[in-house]
Amino acid sequence: MKVRMILTIVLVLAAVAAPAGCRSAGGDGDRLDVVASVYPLAEAAERVGGDLVRVRNLTPPGAEPHDLELAPDDVAAIVGADLVLVVGGGFQPAVEDALAQTEGDTLEALSLVPTLSADGRVDPHVWLDPMRFAAVVEAVGRALAELDPAHAEVYRANASAYRAELEALDRAFRRGLSSCRSRLLVVSHAAFGYLADAYGLEQVSIAGVSPESEPSPAHLAELRSLVEREGVTTIFTEELISPAVAETLAAETGARTAILSPLEGLTPEEVAAGEGYGSIMRRNLRRLEVALGCA
Numbered sequence: 001m002k003v004r005m006i007l008t009i010v011l012v013l014a015a016v017a018a019p020a021g022c023r024s025a026g027g028d029g030d031r032l033d034v035v036a037s038v039y040p041l042a043e044a045a046e047r048v049g050g051d052l053v054r055v056r057n058l059t060p061p062g063a064e065p066h067d068l069e070l071a072p073d074d075v076a077a078i079v080g081a082d083l084v085l086v087v088g089g090g091f092q093p094a095v096e097d098a099l100a101q102t103e104g105d106t107l108e109a110l111s112l113v114p115t116l117s118a119d120g121r122v123d124p125h126v127w128l129d130p131m132r133f134a135a136v137v138e139a140v141g142r143a144l145a146e147l148d149p150a151h152a153e154v155y156r157a158n159a160s161a162y163r164a165e166l167e168a169l170d171r172a173f174r175r176g177l178s179s180c181r182s183r184l185l186v187v188s189h190a191a192f193g194y195l196a197d198a199y200g201l202e203q204v205s206i207a208g209v210s211p212e213s214e215p216s217p218a219h220l221a222e223l224r225s226l227v228e229r230e231g232v233t234t235i236f237t238e239e240l241i242s243p244a245v246a247e248t249l250a251a252e253t254g255a256r257t258a259i260l261s262p263l264e265g266l267t268p269e270e271v272a273a274g275e276g277y278g279s280i281m282r283r284n285l286r287r288l289e290v291a292l293g294c295a
C-alpha cells in the first residue's frame with residue numbers, strides 16, 4: 001500500500017515535471033504535444049497531425065468551454081506543449097492567461113480569419129462557418145510543419161484532405177439552405193453568427209454570446225412576439241446548456257424545440273458514437289432545413 005502510494009506520488013511529480021511527455025522524454029516522445037482549448041481545434045489537430053501528434057482537449061466531453069477553468073494539470077500541459085491552439089478574444093480568459101507560460105508555439109483562431117462582433121465584442125464561434133474553420137485547419141497544418149519539418153508533407157496533405165471535406169460541407173450548406181421559407185434562426189445562445197453570416201441567415205438568440213447571460217423579461221417578450229409574427233416553427237436548444245427558457249418560449253408560442261449543436265464540445269454519447277465536426281454539422285444542416293422549411 002505504502003509502496004503504491006509512493007509510486008503514485010512519483011508518477012504525479014513526473015507528470016508535472018514533464019507535462020504530457022516532452023519530445024525529448026523518450027517512450028512516445030517523438031510525437032508533438034498539442035493542447036487545444038475547445039473541441040473543434042482539437043479535432044483540427046487530430047485530423048492534421050494524425051499519429052504524429054498527441055492532442056489534449058482542455059474542455060472535457062459534456063462540458064461547455066466558455067470561461068473554462070483550468071486544473072493544475074491543464075496548466076502544466078499548456079506550459080509543456082509544443083503547440084497550443086486557442087480561440088482568443090477573451091473566450092477563455094484562464095487559458096489565454098496561461099499562454100504566457102508556455103514554451104511552445106501558440107495559434108489563436110480569431111487572428112486567422114475575418115471576425116464578426118456580438119454583444120460589443122468579438123464573436124468567438126468562428127468554427128461554425130466551415131470555410132473560416134478550413135482557414136484555421138490550414139494554419140494548424142503550417143504550424144505543425146514548422147515544428148516538425150521532417151513530416152511537413154504529411155501535415156500539408158492531411159490539412160488539404162480535411163479542407164476538401166470542409167469545402168464539400170460548405171457546398172452542402174449552400175445547396176440545402178438556398179431556398180427556404182424562413183431565414184430566421186432562433187437559438188439559445190448567440191453561437192451561430194458565423195454560420196448565419198456564411199449562409200445568409202438571421203440569428204436571434206435568447207441569451208447573448210455567453211450562454212450564462214440571463215435574458216431580461218423585456219427581451220423574452222420581444223422574442224415571443226417575433227416568433228409569433230414570423231411564424232417561427234422551431235426554437236433551437238443545445239445539449240450542453242439548460243433548455244428551460246427555450247422550452248418555455250416554445251410552449252408559449254406553439255413552436256417546437258430541436259437541438260442545434262454549436263460544437264463547443266461533444267456529449268459523451270457523441271464521443272462514443274464516433275461523431276465529429278462533419279457529422280454533427282450535417283445533422284445541424286438537416287435540422288435547419290426542416291425548421292426553416294427549405295426546399
Ligand SMILES: [Zn+2]
Nearest residue numbers: 066191209264
Ligand atoms: Zn458559445
